[in-house]
Amino acid sequence: MNNIAIITGATSGFGEATAIRFAKEGWNLILTGRRTDRLQSLQKSLQTATNQIEILSFDVRDQAAVIAAFESLSSEVTKNITVLINNAGLAVGRGPIDTGVTDDWERMIDTNVKGLLYVSKAVIPFLKSNGGGQIVNLASIAGKEVYAGGNVYCATKHAVDALSRSMRIDLVDYGIKVSNIAPGAAETEFSLVRFKGDEQTAKSVYDGFQPLLAEDIADAIYYVCSRPAHVTINDMVVMATAQASAVVFHKK
Numbered sequence: 001m002n003n004i005a006i007i008t009g010a011t012s013g014f015g016e017a018t019a020i021r022f023a024k025e026g027w028n029l030i031l032t033g034r035r036t037d038r039l040q041s042l043q044k045s046l047q048t049a050t051n052q053i054e055i056l057s058f059d060v061r062d063q064a065a066v067i068a069a070f071e072s073l074s075s076e077v078t079k080n081i082t083v084l085i086n087n088a089g090l091a092v093g094r095g096p097i098d099t100g101v102t103d104d105w106e107r108m109i110d111t112n113v114k115g116l117l118y119v120s121k122a123v124i125p126f127l128k129s130n131g132g133g134q135i136v137n138l139a140s141i142a143g144k145e146v147y148a149g150g151n152v153y154c155a156t157k158h159a160v161d162a163l164s165r166s167m168r169i170d171l172v173d174y175g176i177k178v179s180n181i182a183p184g185a186a187e188t189e190f191s192l193v194r195f196k197g198d199e200q201t202a203k204s205v206y207d208g209f210q211p212l213l214a215e216d217i218a219d220a221i222y223y224v225c226s227r228p229a230h231v232t233i234n235d236m237v238v239m240a241t242a243q244a245s246a247v248v249f250h251k252k
Contacts, residue, residue, distance in 0.1 A: 005030070006032065007019050007029060008119055010031035016038075019031055019046060020046065029046070029051070030081070033088070040055065056072070061111055063118045066119055067122055089115075089138060090108065093194065094194060097151045120135065127174070128174050135167065135171075136178075136179045137179070138160070140160075143160055150246075153194075161235075182235070185206065186214065187214075207251065209251050
């Protein structure tokens with residue numbers, strides 16, 4: 001069996017595009033997400049005679065479910081796991097911190113930070129046992145800067161950035177690379193989720209400029225995972241040409 005990459009949050013956006021990109025390159029995959037129907041559809045579309053696509057349906061916020069999912073994998077599978085892509089994440093709501101919704105905060109913290117930790121803790125033993133590998137953490141330009149109304153989301157992505165740096169130190173002796181990818185404005189389901197299904201507001205975020213596409217970030221992820229063994233891309237910020245910072249855009 002060829003090397004296997006695990007991709008969390010594979011049911012849409014960056015995760016789905018990354019699954020398609022890696023499958024195109026002949027990788028075997030373990031795809032995870034909450035929406036089983038989407039996982040099954042993606043599995044069916046990517047499965048070929050020469051690769052293997054497995055799916056694990058769970059919520060990264062549920063540590064017991066995370067543990068059970070990875071414990072369900074056979075040794076034949078786990079001994080070939082070489083890449084973990086911690087993609088699952090979201091923003092919910094935007095506004096001043098004193099009017100913030102506690103449930104929104106908890107969803108972001110539990111998904112973006114604790115979920116990443118739960119999955120990493122479950123998978124790192126496989127990478128160690130296999131003699132090395134790579135972890136790719138999806139952060140954000142919001143993990144490099146802060147902006148009005150972004151308070152808790154920015155805090156969670158700053159945490160991802162810090163975890164990437166600290167994980168790199170913890171795992172360097174095991175030959176495990178750790179890469180941090182920080183996308184700028186990208187048109188996926190991100191804004192639709194952030195604005196709780198308000199399609200007009202979500203669409204307006206990208207008015208007047210060409211945002212990144214999910215495929216652009218998938219290409220970046222594949223690039224960092226395809227470097228020679230002695231090369232690690234530690235940190236990569238990817239932004240639309242029309243975006244100069246988290247909040248500065250050239251709009252037509």
